[in-house]
Each structure stands twice: as structure tokens, then as C-alpha cells.
Amino acid sequence: MAGVDEFARALEDTPGGGVVLTSIDAISNWARGHSLWIMPMGTACCAMELIAASFSRFDFDRHGSIPRPDPRHTDVMVVAGTITKKMAPSVKLLWEQMPEPKWCVAMGNCAVSGGIFHHDTYSVIRGVDEFLPVDVYIAGCPPRPESLQDALLRLREKVRSESISPSRRRTVEGLLPLPGGEKR
Amino acid sequence: MVPQVREGGAVLRGLTAPGKGVRVTSADSVWFVVGLAVGPVAFLLLLLGINAVLAPSRPSALKSSPYECGIPQAGSPWCPVNIRFSTVALLFVIFDAEAVLLFAVASRVRGSVVGAAEVAVFTGFLALGLFYAWKKGALKWQA
Amino acid sequence: MTIDELREHLCAAYPDLCPLFSVEFSDGVLLVDQARLREALEDLKEMGFDRLGMVTAVDFGDEFELVYRLTSRSMRVGVFVKASVPRSTACVRSAVDLWPAADWQEREIFDLFGIAFEAHPDLRRILLTDDWVGHPLRKDYIDGSIIRRPDYL
Numbered sequence: 001m002a003g004v005d006e007f008a009r010a011l012e013d014t015p016g017g018g019v020v021l022t023s024i025d026a027i028s029n030w031a032r033g034h035s036l037w038i039m040p041m042g043t044a045c046c047a048m049e050l051i052a053a054s055f056s057r058f059d060f061d062r063h064g065s066i067p068r069p070d071p072r073h074t075d076v077m078v079v080a081g082t083i084t085k086k087m088a089p090s091v092k093l094l095w096e097q098m099p100e101p102k103w104c105v106a107m108g109n110c111a112v113s114g115g116i117f118h119h120d121t122y123s124v125i126r127g128v129d130e131f132l133p134v135d136v137y138i139a140g141c142p143p144r145p146e147s148l149q150d151a152l153l154r155l156r157e158k159v160r161s162e163s164i165s166p167s168r169r170r171t172v173e174g175l176l177p178l179p180g181g182e183k184r
Numbered sequence: 185m186v187p188q189v190r191e192g193g194a195v196l197r198g199l200t201a202p203g204k205g206v207r208v209t210s211a212d213s214v215w216f217v218v219g220l221a222v223g224p225v226a227f228l229l230l231l232l233g234i235n236a237v238l239a240p241s242r243p244s245a246l247k248s249s250p251y252e253c254g255i256p257q258a259g260s261p262w263c264p265v266n267i268r269f270s271t272v273a274l275l276f277v278i279f280d281a282e283a284v285l286l287f288a289v290a291s292r293v294r295g296s297v298v299g300a301a302e303v304a305v306f307t308g309f310l311a312l313g314l315f316y317a318w319k320k321g322a323l324k325w326q327a
Numbered sequence: 328m329t330i331d332e333l334r335e336h337l338c339a340a341y342p343d344l345c346p347l348f349s350v351e352f353s354d355g356v357l358l359v360d361q362a363r364l365r366e367a368l369e370d371l372k373e374m375g376f377d378r379l380g381m382v383t384a385v386d387f388g389d390e391f392e393l394v395y396r397l398t399s400r401s402m403r404v405g406v407f408v409k410a411s412v413p414r415s416t417a418c419v420r421s422a423v424d425l426w427p428a429a430d431w432q433e434r435e436i437f438d439l440f441g442i443a444f445e446a447h448p449d450l451r452r453i454l455l456t457d458d459w460v461g462h463p464l465r466k467d468y469i470d471g472s473i474i475r476r477p478d479y480l
Contacts, residue, residue, distance in 0.1 A: 002241045028238060070251060086456055090254025096246040119476035122463045123455070126474070164238060 008165035025163045032075065032101060033159035035064040036152060039074035039098065041091060044081030046108035046142045053145035063152055071097040076155065078148070079128045082110035082117060088125050095132055101162070105151055106134045109141045116141070271322050282310050330355055333404055340370060355406040364410040365420045368395065371406065372425045375399045379426035382433060384440045386466045390414055391442060395422070412442060421447040439464040 011017035011024075038060075042050050053060050054067055068074045071094050083091055095104070106128050109115030114126030128134060135158055136151045161170045250257045286303065293299025317323060333355055341363070359367045380396035391412040398405040412419060421444035422429040433444045434453040441462035444450055452459065461468055 002239070003236060004238050004240050007237050024238065072251065093246065093249075093256075094254045096244070097249065097251060099247070100240040100242055119474050119480070122468070122470050122473055164240075 004164050005166075008163075012165055012167070021163075021165055021168070025165075025168070028164070029160045029162055032162075033156035036076045036103075036155065036159070037074045038065050038067045039071050039077040039094070040067045040080065041077050041094065042080040043083060043087060044108075044110065046080035046110070049142040049145055050078060050080045050107065050148060053148045058145040058149065060149055060152060063149065063156075065152055071095075072099060074098055075101065076103045076105055076152075077132075078105045078107050079111040079132070079134075080107040080142075082115065083125045083128050084123045085125060086123070088131060091128070092131055101159075103135045103155055103158070104128075104132050105136045105138065105148075105155065106132075107138045107140075107148060107151070108143055109139060112137050112139060266325075268325055275317060275322065278313070279310070282307075330404055333406065336374070341367070355404075357406055357408050359408060359410050361410050361412050361419065364393070364408070367408060368397075368422055368425060371397055371408070375402055376406065377401075377426075379422070379428045379432075380405075382422065382429050382436065384412075384436045384442060384464075386440065386464065388466055391417060391440060393419060393436075393442070417442040418445060419443075420445050423447055438462070441465065 008021065011021045040047065040050055042048075050067075052058060054065075065076070071077075075098075077095055077098060079091065095102075106112050110117060110124070111128045114121075114124055117124040118126050125131075136155050138147050138151045140147055158172045161172050163169050250261075252258065286307070289299075289303060289306075293303055337355075337357060341357075341359070357367065376397040376399045378398045378400060380398055381394075382396075383394050385392045385394065391414065393410045393412055395408040395410075396405065397408060410419075417440070419442060421433055423433065423444075424446070430448070431453060433447055434450060436442050437444060437447075437450055438452040438454050439462055451457070455463070461470070463470070
């Protein structure tokens with residue numbers, strides 16, 4: 001549907017177009033991976049660590065990431081904090097309003113699985129991957145700012161595996177099994 | 185030997201004849217101006233072109249909805265606007281054009297009494313218009 | 328006024344409740360029953376307890392208990408007022424006209440416990456969404472989405 005899909009298909013069909021395709025992929029993945037602007041969906045304590053990671057001691061500006069308030073300016077949504085059932089439609093709408101290519105990072109135990117609120121609560125969503133496609137999970141309650149930086153660097157590796165042509169996309173093998181036991 | 189004239193640090197090489205001044209019609213400066221006009225436009229078109237080819241544009245109704253921190257939009261942003269905005273804009277355009285004309289004329293009439301009288305007549309007509317607008321209440325904010 | 332003077336004054340005013348007035352951590356706790364709650368609150372307001380710190384409720388299984396925290400800025404003393412409210416008729420007179428701070432606190436109690444407040448200007452849910460069914464902080468609240476903590480954790 002988008003112009004880029006037809007362009008990629010045209011490149012694949014022409015002889016020698018593969019070289020152009022891989023070069024374009026390399027350059028655009030490098031550019032995207034090294035300038036991941038963040039949508040800070042910080043609702044609770046993890047937001048404090050997110051803010052700390054953006055300040056001078058830990059500084060993710062040196063990785064090319066800055067927090068932006070508008071979803072239309074961002075590449076990554078970092079869900080940092082507990083998401084309640086009342087908040088979930090807002091998070092979903094903001095995710096929909098982000099333009100492609102976009103990724104999602106679940107920061108902290110509450111965003112990964114509901115955290116300490118997994119049991120005995122009536123109002124907390126148990127893990128933001130119930131309604132968002134999460135790319136990187138960060139464990140911790142709250143995780144240290146260095147963990148968030150590590151997550152951004154792993155996301156950069158994942159971005160490097162993407163491609164404008166669907167047949168060339170690879171999946172990045174995760175280090176740990178996903179919540180729920182599946183391995184992707 | 186072609187004499188070289190230094191002007192402001194730059195060296196002008198031009199076709200000269202003995203006795204005449206230097207004429208600045210070298211091909212280099214023409215290319216410079218063309219580059220200055222075309223270069224930024226070409227760069228912009230290159231960036232937009234790359235974006236048009238490579239950007240994954242998949243618009244949808246939800247994606248284009250107005251941003252209001254995740255909640256559905258409350259009310260429409262179209263509302264009646266004070267008419268004075270357009271009145272002030274109109275007056276500004278007229279007097280701005282007058283000011284430009286005055287600047288253009290000023291350097292020519294400097295020093296001559298007849299010129300000053302002509303400019304005074306011109307300004308007087310426009311002052312009459314301003315006085316009319318003033319009396320009609322166009323300069324007041326509240327209608 | 329110190330806590331002992333307060334205790335004496337309250338014992339004189341509510342002789343039948345005097346044994347129930349306890350001093351814990353140099354804060355007085357006055358236990359009243361629902362019928363005398365309004366009267367006790369009005370008396371305390373007149374005595375100079377001008378700040379309502381909080382209103383909250385506890386579910387003891389067979390009855391609720393409303394807890395009011397009142398402090399006096401001039402007298403430098405504080406008191407808790409606790410009132411038992413039966414589950415069947417969970418309806419109490421609102422304290423908004425005495426202390427405006429009770430407004431949202433009582434809305435929260437209504438939202439989470441279901442205790443209705445008479446003469447409250449705007450009694451509706453405040454924390455949960457408007458279409459929520461039930462009152463979650465009751466001990467007998469049932470919701471299919473709650474996962475109980477297993478024994479081994």
C-alpha cells in the first residue's frame with residue numbers, strides 16, 4: 001500500500017537491485033537506529049528512572065535519543081510504569097498516533113507483567129503486551145537507568161535487522177524466553 | 185597582462201580594455217548565483233524525494249486523529265474569531281505598502297524642496313485615510 | 328488543650344462513650360456509633376477542630392467502620408473519630424457542610440465501598456470509570472479478572 005513496498009519490490013525484480021536494496025537498508029537502519037526518539041509513556045515510578053536516564057549522569061542523548069511529548073515526532077514508545085484499565089485506551093490511542101516505523105519498550109516489572117500488581121488487583125493490566133507489540137522488555141522494579149540504555153542499544157540491533165522489503169526481514173533471537181514461556 | 189582589481193578581499197578577473205573599468209561578467213559569479221538559487225531547492229527536493237520513496241506511509245483514521253494526550257478530542261477547534269483581526273491586517277497592508285513606496289522615493293528627493301512637497305502631498309492623502317479609519321472606530325478593539 | 332483535657336471534655340459530653348475513648352500514640356480515638364456520629368462531629372468542629380485530615384472506611388467483613396481524622400491547628404491536638412456502619416444500610420450524613428475537604432474523600436468512599444452519603448452535593452464515582460459495576464474494596468467483591476496470590480509466593 002505504501003510507496004516504499006512497491007519500490008522495494010521493483011528493486012528486487014531488477015537484476016542488481018539487491019545491492020541497492022541492501023545499501024538502502026544499511027543506511028536507513030543505521031540512521032533510524034542511531035536516532036531513536038522516545039515517547040516517554042511514564043505513569044509511575046519507572047518514569048523517574050526514565051527521567052534520570054535522560055539527565056546528565058546517564059544521558060541517553062549521546063545515543064541519539066531525546067524524549068518528545070508529541071507521538072508524531074517519536075520512534076519508540078517507552079512504557080515506564082503501571083498501566084491501569086482506565087489508562088489503557090489512552091496508551092493505545094497514542095500508540096496508534098505514532099507514525100511507522102515504530103517500536104515499543106516495556107520498562108519495569110509493571111509494564112512487563114503487571115509486576116507487584118499481578119495478583120489481587122482489580123484495575124491493573126498485567127503487562128502492556130496485552131495490547132501493544134513489545135520489542136524489548138526491561139525487568140526491574142524500577143530498572144536502573146543503565147538498563148534502559150542497554151535496552152535502547154539492543155533495540156538498535158533489532159532495528160539493524162529490519163528491511164524495507166518484507167522478504168529480507170530477519171528476527172532477532174532474544175536472550176531470555178519471553179513472559180509466558182515462548183521463545184521468539 | 186590582465187590587471188587584477190582587489191575589492192573587499194576578492195579578486196575580480198574581468199575583460200578589460202586599457203582605460204575602461206573592470207566589468208564583473210565572469211562566468212564564475214554567474215554560476216555562483218545560479219548555485220545559490222538552485223542548490224537549496226535541489227537539496228530540499230532530494231530530501232523530500234528520499235522521504236517519498238522510503239517512508240512507510242500507512243495513514244489511517246486513528247493515526248491522523250488530533251493529538252490530545254490520548255483522549256478523544258473534546259470539541260471542535262473552529263470557533264468565531266473577532267473581526268478586528270482582519271481589519272487590523274487590512275490597515276497594516278495598506279500602510280506597509282505606503283512605507284515601502286516612501287523608502288523608494290526618499291533617496292531620490294533628498295535635498296529638494298519640490299520633492300519634499302510631493303512626498304508631503306502623498307503622505308497627506310494617506311493620513312486622510314487613516315483619519316477616516318480612526319473616526320469610523322476601526323482602530324478600537326471592541327466593535 | 329492537651330490530649331488529657333480533651334479526654335475529660337469528651338467524657339463529660341459523651342458519658343456513655345467515655346470508656347471507649349482511648350489514647351494511642353498521644354492521639355485520641357473516639358468510637359461512636361452511627362446515630363451519634365453527626366452530633367459528635369458538630370461538637371468537635373465547634374470545639375475548634377477546624378481541619379479534616381481524611382475520611383476513610385474499613386471493611387471488617389460484617390460491618391464497615393468510617394474513620395475521620397480531625398486536628399486543631401490552634402490547640403495542637405488531634406483525634407480520630409471511628410463509627411461503625413452496618414452493611415445493610417450503608418448510608419451516612421455527609422460532613423461536607425462542616426469541612427469542604429470531605430467532598431472528594433466521601434466520593435472516593437462511595438466509589439470503592441459503596442457507602443452512600445446523604446446531602447452530598449455531587450455523589451458519583453471519582454476513581455473508577457463511570458460504567459464500573461461493583462465496589463472493589465469490599466471484602467466480598469468478585470471480579471473475574473482478579474488473579475489471587477498463590478500460597479507458595
